[in-house]
Amino acid sequence: MGCFIFSxxxxxxxxxxxxxxxxxSITYT
Known part of the structure; x- marks a missing residue:
């Protein structure tokens, strides 16, 4: 389970x- 959550x-x-x-970048444009 922990490995699945990590991946x-x-x-x-x-x-x-x-x-x-x-x-x-949308906000600054």
Whole structure:
């Protein structure tokens, strides 16, 4: 279970970081 959460949480965190960057660039534009 812990291994599954780790492997699922890694791409999810990367996607979340991407979404934050995108929203910042939209706000500044």
């Amino acid at each position: 699922f949480s890694f791409p999810l965190r990367y996607f979340f970081y991407c979404a934050i960057s995108l929203s910042f």
